Amino acid sequence: MMPKRKASTSFRKETDAGHNQKVEATPAEEVEEIDQDDICPICHLLLYRPVRTRCNHTLCEACMAHWADVSITSQMTTVGLDDQAVVLLPHEIETRCPMCRTSTTATFDPLRESALRRQYPKSFKAREIESTLADEDDVATKIEILTVYIGNQHRLIRAYDESNNRHDWTFFVRPSRTDLIEEMQIFLHPTFRNPRVIKQYPPYEVRRLGWGYFTIFVNIILKAGYSWVSSEAEDTPDGAPKGKLPLEWTLDFNGRGSQGRLRLKVRKEKEGQEAEDEEEREEVRRLWARQRVADPDWGDPEDVS
Incomplete structure (x- = not known):
């Protein structure tokens, strides 16, 4: 058993003047003996909304999210073709563990939270109030x-009928979170039939036969209510700010091919913003539809060549 430590149930609140003021409980109420195992290794307070990593470390959800935010890099890393994306569920976090530095995912542990709530009612209540009073604009939690x-x-394949198409290739984009993706816009070389391909559901792949390599361009479009945290991000045609991230990949015909890995940041807007954004985007789609009826030769950003 790890040693216990005293934890104060003091917390901070915002006064009418806008300053943080520390509120202390009375000495008789403030002290609870807390096992070291129940203290977050980052903030050194009672675990609040605990998440457990695959490497079996436990931290506060907000501490883990902040760590992932500050430690992530958007640089592409070349990895083996057999390296697979970990498919994440909503609210799961993927990053390097702040304790052992291994690549891991962290998932909210509701059973641990219930146990902490029962075992440390005063300290847990203080952490709950402190979290409620936290700045709503704290980017790390979003x-x-x-x-x-x-x-x-x-x-490689055998060419037939004097064709030079000896390369059978499949281009792919594999995100760890498909629930955030609205669609993938893939742009092939203009010599291909239907060089613009729209994929709204996984797998986000395009398979073709060809004779030479070229660069493929792709736009990853996020769903309403989300935006890319990247200087490379662009607004979408239907008005979503920073909703489109352009990427490119030059085909590799050496051996089995190759792939790169990027760890990217996505910002979730305020609660309820998704519905507002989707309503605005739906209005744009209706305008496009009316334009198609009025002018059959008019092309819009959702047309697939």
Whole structure:
């Protein structure tokens, strides 16, 4: 058993003047003996909304999210073709563990939270109040991490009918969170039939036969209520700010192909913002639809060539 430590149930509240003021409980009420195992290794307070990593470390959800935010880099890393994206559920966090530095995911542990609530009622209540009074504009709690694999598989085939198409390749984009993705817009070389491909559901892949390599461009469009935290991000045609992230990949015909990995940041807007944004985007789609009826030759951003 790890040693216990005293934890204060003091918390901070915002006064009418806008300053933080520390509120202390009375000495008779403030002290609870807390096991060291129940203290977050980052903030050194009682665990609040605990998340457990695959490497079996436990931290506060907000501490883990903040760690993921500050430690992430958007630089592409070349990885083996057999390296697979970890499919995450909503509210799961993927990053390097702040304790052992291994790549891991963290998932909210409701059973642990219930046990902490029962075992430390006063300290837990103080942590709950402190969290409620936290600044609502704290970006760290709204940033989510999205791991994206982009690359291509490849195999040589025998050419037929004097064709030069000897390369059978599959281009792919594999995100760890498909629930955030509205669609993938994939742009092939203009010599291909239907060079613009829209994928709204996984797998986000395009398979073709060809004779030479070229660069493929792709736009990853987020769902309403989310935006990319990247200087490369652009607004979408229907008005979503920072909702489109352009990427590119040059086909690799060496051996089986190759892939790169990016760890990207996504910001979730305020609660309820998703519905407002989707309503605005739906209005734009209705305008496009009316324009198509009025002018059949008019092309809009949702058309697939």
